[in-house]
Amino acid sequence: MNSWPPVETTVPDRHPDAPAPDTELPEHYAHCFGCGDSVEHGLRLRATAGEGMTVRSRFTVTTEHQGAPGLAHGGLLACAFDEALGSAVGHLLRRPAVTAKLETDFLRPVPVGTTLVIDAHLDGIAGRKVYVSAEGTVEGTTAVRARALFITVDLKHFVDHGRPEDIRRVAENPALLGRSIDVNP
Numbered sequence: 001m002n003s004w005p006p007v008e009t010t011v012p013d014r015h016p017d018a019p020a021p022d023t024e025l026p027e028h029y030a031h032c033f034g035c036g037d038s039v040e041h042g043l044r045l046r047a048t049a050g051e052g053m054t055v056r057s058r059f060t061v062t063t064e065h066q067g068a069p070g071l072a073h074g075g076l077l078a079c080a081f082d083e084a085l086g087s088a089v090g091h092l093l094r095r096p097a098v099t100a101k102l103e104t105d106f107l108r109p110v111p112v113g114t115t116l117v118i119d120a121h122l123d124g125i126a127g128r129k130v131y132v133s134a135e136g137t138v139e140g141t142t143a144v145r146a147r148a149l150f151i152t153v154d155l156k157h158f159v160d161h162g163r164p165e166d167i168r169r170v171a172e173n174p175a176l177l178g179r180s181i182d183v184n185p
């Protein structure tokens with residue numbers, strides 16, 4: 001296995017405004033496929049802040065998430081990890097960030113009807129680069145591991161690149177961003 005993080009990093013402190021351990025984390029965007037309650041067949045990940053630089057997420061696999069009969073689609077599992085890892089970065093650092101690289105190891109199939117518990121850990125930062133990893137277990141057995149590089153960005157990143165009508169909807173109704181992000185800090 002390659003060394004991780006792949007570059008020299010420092011381990012940051014939790015942001016002073018990071019949610020306390022055991023706090024249930026809100027969805028970050030109502031229309032997010034990973035966590036949004038408005039997305040009918042979305043993953044609806046639920047997350048809780050952990051101790052130190054950790055966040056625990058849970059994803060229950062439904063019939064809409066199949067790739068093979070009765071088994072979760074690997075791409076959707078990767079999506080669940082993207083969300084879980086991004087949630088750790090966003091909530092613990094209180095900074096917007098986007099995924100630049102995401103790698104997954106699928107060790108065991110994940111059946112429909114089971115809940116994957118994803119423990120994400122923020123491993124280190126180097127400038128704008130944030131390295132984070134996670135392990136997903138089903139009934140105590142490791143099923144998926146993932147590692148990712150997130151890059152911190154300004155909120156302007158989303159305004160510049162997002163579809164204008166969606167940006168406008170959020171500006172008109174900031175509640176779409178849940179309680180995670182203060183658009184007028």
Ligand SMILES: CCCCCCCC/C=C\CCCCCCCC(=O)SCCNC(=O)CCNC(=O)[C@H](O)C(C)(C)COP(=O)(O)OP(=O)(O)OC[C@H]1O[C@@H](n2cnc3c(N)ncnc32)[C@H](O)[C@@H]1OP(=O)(O)O
Pocket residue numbers: 028082083084085086087088090091094095096097098099100101127128129149151153180181182185
């Ligand atoms: C007040 C705020 C509070 C906030 C907190 C709220 C709580 C929030 C809770 C929850 C959060 C949400 C959870 C969501 C989870 C899902 C996230 C997603 O799915 S994001 C969508 C998919 N990803 C994209 O769309 C990115 C597309 N890519 C880009 O836009 C650019 O490529 C970007 C921004 C990633 C980098 O572009 P550049 O121009 O800004 O910067 P450059 O110089 O290219 O890269 C910076 C450094 O990173 C390295 N880098 C970039 N990409 C790399 C890669 N693929 N592999 C290795 N290194 C890479 C570069 O080599 C450079 O390194 P060197 O500083 O020179 O050492």
